[in-house]
Amino acid sequence: MGVFPGFGSWINQNSQQPLKAESKRSENVDSEEDDFKYPDKIYYDLKEEQKQNDLWHEAEKKHPWHNASPKIKVTHENGFYHMNIELTVGLAPEFLYSILIDPGSGTFRDLRKRRNLMENKSRKVLFENGPRQMTRVEKSVACNVFGVYIPISMNLIVDENRKDLMTQYKKEKVRFMKAFEGNYKVEPIFVDKERLCKKRIPMTREEYKKCSGGQGKVASKLTIDQYYQPYSPFNLPPLSWFLRGMTIKTSKSLLAQVQDTSIAVRTAIPMPKETTSNKHEKH
Template sequence: MGIFPGFGGWINQNIQQSLKASTKRSEKGKSSSVSEEERYLQGPWYWNPALSPKEKAESMELDHVKSMPMFASDPKYYDSDERVRQAGLWMSENKKHPWHDEPAKVKVKTKNGICHLNIYFTLGRPPQSVYEMFTDPRNVGFFHSMGKYKNHWRTRLDTIATKVLKKDGPRQITEVEKVLRWKILGYNGTIPIHLIIDENHQKVSATYKKVKVKHMKVFEGSWKMEPLYVDQERLCKSRSHISEDEYKKCSGGKGRIGSKVTMEHIFQPSSLLNVPPISWFIRGIAVKVTKTLIQDLREHVIMMNKIEVLDPAGGK
């Protein structure tokens, strides 16, 4: 499936080396080396453009990139202030005008041993915020599994390492190594996943293809996020298609923007495993884990939107 036109040439150029770890150690005996467990700290990262030079310098003194005010997607291609404003709107409007995210609709079709998953769901955060959740390699807990494993809050999907292969405007080609933990019907295990992801930070979309995925001959797909004007009918009295600027104007800046997420995932077990009943078991695990990861995202966003915002006077 040709989801990466001209992609081979980009990879062969190998024009950009792995980004160095953003972690800066103090001079008081701390090692500057990056451990095997911290390889994912290598980026890619983009500083919050709202930071002053002083704030950026102070942030560089932090020991861990998880604590740094950085983005995984390039803020040149969206309004970071508007994203923050929308987050506040979602939290402040939740009680007065609750919004219920649409559960994921997953259509599964298998043909010639290749399984196609077409997925659609909604989330109560703007497309750029949702895109950041999909691309952020800092393991910040979007895909959690509390109580499922020995270590509480251990994530189902961890990023181990990242490497930017090409950056061309809003387009970024990233090599990513992940580990996926699964548990189904009393069985559990881990699957190493090595991917190349072709991201577009302006179109908030991406395609991906395997370098190597255990037990998989084919493993590729895509995702995209589109704006969902959840308060349009209530505040704008209109059901017709409008732009984001028109929505902001007619809603008086009080309209929340959610996301319509469309995903396609295609996989095929390796030849020796692509025979019944083994192939049924592998497909069952793949579909179940995909649905679980999506549900993790939904629960994370629902939880965030339930946080109550305090006004400057100390009231709610």
């Protein structure tokens, strides 16, 4: 199974809110119709995001960013597998997060081989409260089985926080899996701090912007923690080895598409200045 259904962890209950299918604070009622629209409200400075896109575009022409391979570690304890992934992406955190949660899942289409690696089959909004939106989704993930991509259906409850740039998920139904849930978060990396911030190492975005004169690029650190427990007999060797390998290969394929998308963004022609007015209000 791949990463990116939306990610949340029952292991870290002290720092994460548990997933629930309903909320007294909900603003939206469970919808009967599919909703593939991206939420209208934004929770960041749109002009600053455009500034970052311009900085990345200009830097890419002179010194292309090196897309590092993901760091993947899988451990097994008490019947549960824990897959931890860290990936550095040459895009601003808000931009990367918006790509990852795009209801259209356009990020996960392999353009070279013309196939979807992951797509939403259905998506229903359960509730929305400020930057949080909870949805019930059915996804199809193309799993890498000995080099052949086989679609696997996953039914999930996904909880996204567009302000904190964090997502959680929990399965309703996933093939082979008795338990399947996790989380991901996107954090800033001040990639130009040594070059532009001589006197003081910045600790916040505001400090970084000030010491770099607004010329410092902000990259993203994507951290994923996925937990799963296969049904019997897939929890026993050799089937468990096969499932573990399939999960890693599928995750690598999805992450490679994230990096390919980041290259496309960095090398794209910048949007004309007159079209980048902040037509959305920051909340």
